[in-house]
Amino acid sequence: QRRPKQHQHADAFAYRLVIPIFGEKGELLTWTGRTIAPDIEPRYKTLSTDPEKAREDDVPVARANVKDCLFGENEIMVKMGHGLVVCEGPLDAIRVDYVGQKLGVKATCLFGKTVSDAQVDKLAAVAPYFEAKLLLLDSDASMDAYRVNERLRAFGYRVARLPKRFKDPGEMPLAAIEDFLERNI
Numbered sequence: 001q002r003r004p005k006q007h008q009h010a011d012a013f014a015y016r017l018v019i020p021i022f023g024e025k026g027e028l029l030t031w032t033g034r035t036i037a038p039d040i041e042p043r044y045k046t047l048s049t050d051p052e053k054a055r056e057d058d059v060p061v062a063r064a065n066v067k068d069c070l071f072g073e074n075e076i077m078v079k080m081g082h083g084l085v086v087c088e089g090p091l092d093a094i095r096v097d098y099v100g101q102k103l104g105v106k107a108t109c110l111f112g113k114t115v116s117d118a119q120v121d122k123l124a125a126v127a128p129y130f131e132a133k134l135l136l137l138d139s140d141a142s143m144d145a146y147r148v149n150e151r152l153r154a155f156g157y158r159v160a161r162l163p164k165r166f167k168d169p170g171e172m173p174l175a176a177i178e179d180f181l182e183r184n185i
Helices: 005-012 051-057 090-103 117-129 139-155 174-184
Strands: 016-022 028-035 044-046 081-087 105-109 130-136 157-159
Touching: 016 090, 028 090, 081 090, 081 117, 090 105, 090 174, 117 130, 117 139, 130 139, 139 157
Parallel strands: 081 105, 081 130, 130 157
Antiparallel strands: 016 028, 028 044
């Protein structure tokens, strides 16, 4: 038996932590869902801007491609701070942002290991409002980090390396993130 229409969207994002992505003016642009099961691929599933794909998945059409957005851009576009940390994924950014609040540090993410032209433009626009700007990708993305930084270096961004014992900022204990930020920002 088919479920009522209002419950079908939940199927596409079942067993995922859904993270809304808001634009500069606070409007909902898209969302991404991170699996909570350890061996499910892909780990992240995001709304599509393609109406046909959205119809196939029975989900809303995204108002923007996630790769043209920054996590928390509605906050970082209007706030100044001591530091800005650009992470790979939204869970990394959420964790770094949480710890960074008391240090005047904001965090965002690229939703992957690459940076789009739209993301470069947004990161360039906010660069003057932050004293320190770090690019902190996962430990398996060191070559990607340097490629991204080639596009951001002119705006004052620099690559930071995670302590070797951690795969990504999301797995770091809060005290380790705080120590990392104090040493690098």
